[in-house]
Amino acid sequence: MIFAASFYTPKVSASDSYAIFSMNSSFSELSRSKARMLYRGKTKSLQGKRVELSDWPESSSERADFYQSLLGKDVAQMNAYWASLSFSGKARPPKEIDAANIDAMVEWVSQKPERIGYAPLGALPDGANVLYVVEGGK
Numbered sequence: 001m002i003f004a005a006s007f008y009t010p011k012v013s014a015s016d017s018y019a020i021f022s023m024n025s026s027f028s029e030l031s032r033s034k035a036r037m038l039y040r041g042k043t044k045s046l047q048g049k050r051v052e053l054s055d056w057p058e059s060s061s062e063r064a065d066f067y068q069s070l071l072g073k074d075v076a077q078m079n080a081y082w083a084s085l086s087f088s089g090k091a092r093p094p095k096e097i098d099a100a101n102i103d104a105m106v107e108w109v110s111q112k113p114e115r116i117g118y119a120p121l122g123a124l125p126d127g128a129n130v131l132y133v134v135e136g137g138k
Contacts, residue, residue: 041091
């Protein structure tokens with residue numbers, strides 16, 4: 001029971017870990033390289049299925065912490081990167097969810113089986129399929 005109680009942690013700090021997740025249990029765990037490729041627009045599919053990525057609102061600490069931990073980039077750098085890819089037609093940026101809370105992220109990811117999101121590891125709901133854990137504080 002101690003684990004279950006610690007699983008739902010409402011407050012997140014920059015040193016916490018983030019999980020790239022899906023509500024689709026058929027996706028397999030990702031390597032660090034594959035996770036980085038997804039969030040750099042270098043790959044668009046997992047196991048033969050085209051995926052849709054989500055992003056937290058631009059001003060959220062979750063977005064800043066996630067990109068810094070996974071890619072070593074800040075939000076401005078990622079916005080410029082995605083703008084370049086989008087303009088050239090090579091990739092579309094992740095869909096920005098409307099609210100900076102786990103409920104909004106889970107709701108969006110749950111609507112279609114090919115959707116993937118990221119969230120603080122301790123905030124994931126039961127049933128989330130963790131594809132990769134991004135260690136925070138790097």
